[in-house]
Every structure is written in structure tokens, then in C-alpha cells.
Amino acid sequence: MKKTLVLFCILLVASVRSQTLFTKAFGNPNHKAIIFLHGGPGYNAAGFERTTAQILAENGFYVIVYDRRGEGRSTDKNTKFTFEETFNDLNAIYDTFDLKTATLMGHSFGGIVATLYAEQHPNKIKSVVLVSTPLSMQETLSTIVKSSKEIYMRNKDTVNLNYIRMLEKIDKSSIQYSSYCFSHAMQNGFYHPQKPTTKASQMYANFKKDPVLLKYASQMTFEAPMGFWKNEKYTTLDIKDMVKNIQTQRISIFGIYGEDDGLFSEMQIEKIKNLIGNTNFKKFDHASHNPFIDCQKEFIDTLKEWIN
Template sequence: MKQILTALFCLVLCRAHSQNLYVETYGNAKDKPVIFLHGGPGYNAAFFERSTAARLADKGFFVIVYDRRGEGRSPDSAAQFTFREALADIDALYKTYRLKKAVLLGHSFGGVLAIQYAEKKPAAVDAIVLADALLDAQETYRTILAKVKGIYEAKKDSMSLRYIGMIEQMDTAGLAYNSYTLGHAMLNGLYGPVHPSEEAKLIYQEMKQDSVVKKYGSQMTRLAPTGYWEHEHYTTLNMLPALRNLVAKKTKIYAVYGREDGLFSEKQVSEVMEIIGSDRVDYLEGAGHNVFADQQVSFLEDLKKWLK
């Protein structure tokens, strides 16, 4: 009942700031705030919220999860799907909860927003944690295509290899190139670990029974990818220069990546280590794209060690 009242309270306050966001909080409001920025575009925070948010709060954090405007549980027919709009909504969360500083935990596409917000308002960011964050979109697409090509070659799957050849001839900045590439990543299991840990098996089994995850866990809001592509050209984003700039300005940045996340090569993760420092990056065995669930104990211990 308390969580339901909190969510309703947040919805009312967020509307007062010209929003219509689904927001939920976990933990003590006096603890260090962590705002979770979910992946996408078009996804939502349901899986992280149900699998990890409360357990992160138990480590001594005030965890704020929300679905971006026009995505997931925050339907909005007037959503613009622009970075300006997304950053304004983060501003509204700061106002709603009277935050002076917060940790921005950016998963996948959420890492882009974490970096952009830190560039805009560095004094408001206590630290950034990048969790399997998208940093160089074009390099990620090349990584995926190389991996699935190898899989198809090993299988002698000539039909699929022809499809990959067609994708490679497409406009790499286009939304179709993005969609087909990520589709092949999903078809070939590049998002998850090949051999999940017993810990992860239990979490995923629990999430299969969770009513919220059942309803929203695989839901995609189709207008969001199109909108962000039209307005922000997100398929060509390269956040590495911005990351270097933040490091030069002494912003605290940490990163957790799964070694079995097929969206990112070891070279990409090594570049992140070179920029922010290898002692601030954990490259976890047995974890895929949902590193916070695939190796949850290690993930939570990392955040406690870095942020407390």
C-alpha cells in the first residue's frame, strides 16, 4: 500500500511539472539518491524495477525508477522524443524529490542520457554509473554484424548470410539498419549469457512469474525509436568524446559491462577503461546486457563500493 501511494503521489507531482510519468521509489529518502535511466528507445524500467531496485535500496540508496515520457507506463500522445524533453523530465524528478545531487545509473540507451545530463548540469550529478551503456552506436552495430556473421558462417547458413550482406549495404545511419541489426542480435542470443549463473536463473524465473514484468518486460513503444531517430539521429551517436570531457572535468564515472553482452566488443570496453580508469570498470563474467540481473550480487557490491 505504501508503494502504491508513493507512485500515485509521484504521478500527481510530475503532472504538476507538465509531465505524465510513471515513477516509483525504493528505500529511505534520506539515503543517497540513485535515478535509474532505462534502455531503449522504446523500452521501460519494469525489469530493473522488479528485479533489482529494492535490492539496491537495501544497500543504503534511495532508488528512483521511472519510464520516459511516451514509453512504457508513461503514455503521452504529445511526447516529442527529444533529448531536451528527456533531460527536462530528469530535471522534474530532481524538483519533485528536492534533490541537490543524485547518482545517474544509465542502462544501455539510458547511459546516453546520463552523460548528456552531466554535461548540462555537472553540479547536480554526484556520479554516473554506466551499465552496459551504448556509447558508440555505429561501432556497436558493426560488432553485432561481425558476431552474427561468424555464427551463420559456422552454421553454413547461406540464407542468413545473404541477409547480413544486404544489411551491410544499407544506410548505416538509417533506422532500418539499426532495427535489422538488433533483430539479428536478439535472434542469436547476443543479449544474454550463454551459461547463466544459478543466481541469474532464479532471478529470471522469478521475473517470469512477476505480473508487471509479464505485462511490460518485453513491451516496446514503437513511436520512441522513430521519434529519437528523426529528432536526434541516435543511430550515429558517439558519446566517447563527451565521456572524455566529463573525466577532464573530474566527474565521477563508473561502468559495469557483461563479458557476454554481444552488443559490445572487448575493444569497446577497453576503450571505456582507458577513458575512465580500469579501477572504475567491472567487466563481469557470466553477464549479458542485463548485467544488473545476470550478476546481481557483484553489480550491487560494485555500486556500494563506488558510491557509498
């Protein structure tokens, strides 16, 4: 009862101070703090929150999840969809939860946000964990097109081959190009492991029984990708130099990726591993774009090893 009351108070304070920003904390505030930054733009933290946050907290971490402004449960009709606004919200989260430093764990696009924030605010960063994060958006989009094309050629799928040929003629920096690329990625199963573990399969099956996951996990806020594209040209972002800059600040950067993640070629994975460093990099078998679900135990054990 006491723990529930403390959590309720934290949620209430966070709601008041950040107005429309959805936040939720798990665990002991005296433990090592991790802020989870979800993917997108346009998605939310529900998947991580409902599957992994509490278990991670039980393993000695103070875990904070939130939905970016204008995305998921953080509804705000006046959202600007800029990195400046996003960083201001992160600063508010630090203040609300009385954090001096924290580990930022960024999933997919959230890893880009984490890297950009860490470069601007290195004094607030304990470490950065990139989870399935593209360091070059254009490389990832090209990988999706190439891999999809190979699948369609192998299956003699002339209809989708024609779609790919049309896609190859579109401006690669456009929101239309990225949207169609991600659509092909979803259609071809690039986000899911080829041979999921029994536990992961059960967790995905449980999604259908969880009302929050049913409502939010696959829900997309379409204003977000358009807004971040207009304001930040996120489809052309390349954060490799920013990663190097953060490393010069003696901030540890870690990377966790899935063997079956179709958003990355073997060459991309090698580039990421070489940049981050072999000891700071893990690639899990039987995992795709959500390694915190696909290989949850290995994921948490890795964080316990890295974050101390």
C-alpha cells in the same frame, strides 16, 4: 504501513507534477540518491524495478526509477522524443523528489542519456554509472553484424548470411539498419549470458509469474526509436568526447559490463575501460546486457564500493 504510506505519497506527487511520467521511489530519501535510466529507445524500467531496485534500496540507497516520456508506462501522445524534452523531465524528477544532486545510472541507451544530461547539468550530478552502454552506436552496430555473420558462417546458415549481405548495403545511419542489427542480436542471444548463474536463471524464470514484467519488460514502444532517430540521429551518436568533458568537471564516471554481452567486441570494451579508468570499470563473468540481474550481488556490491 508507514513506509507504504510515504511511498504512496511520493508516487502521487510525482504523478501530479510530471503528469504522464511514470516514476517510483524505493528506500529512505535521506540516503544516497540513484536515478535509473532505462534502455531503448522504446523500452522501460520494469525489469530493473521488479528485480533490483528494492534490494539496492535495502543496501543504503534512495532509488528512483521512471519510464521516459512516450515509453513504457509514461504514455503521452504528444511526446516529442528529443533530448531537450528528456532533460526537462529529469529536471522535474529532481524537483519532485527534492534532489540537489544524484547518481545517474544509465542502462544501455539510458547511459547515453545520462552522459548527455551530465554534460549539460554537471552541478546536479554526484556520479554517472554506465551499465552496458555503447559509447559509439556505430561501433556497436558493426560488432553485431560482424559477430552475427561469423555465427551464420559457422552454422552454414545461408539464409541469414544473405540477410546480412543485404544489411551491409543499407545506409548505416538509417533506422532500418539499426533495427535489423538489433533483431539479429536478439536472434543470436547477444543479450543473455552463455552460462547464467542459478540465481539469474531463477530470476528470469520468475519473469513469467510477474504480471508487470510480462506486460512491459519485453514490450517496445516503436514510436520512440523512430522519434529519437528523426530528431537526434541517435544511431550515429558517439559520446566518448562527452565522457571526457564530464571527467574534466571532476565528476566520477563508472562502467559495468558483462563478459557475454554480444553488443561489444573486446576492442570496444578495452576502449571503454581505458577511457573510464581501470579502477572505475568492472566486467562481470556470467553476465550479458543486464548485469544487475545476471550478477545482482556483485552489481550491488560494486555500487556500494563506488558511490559514497
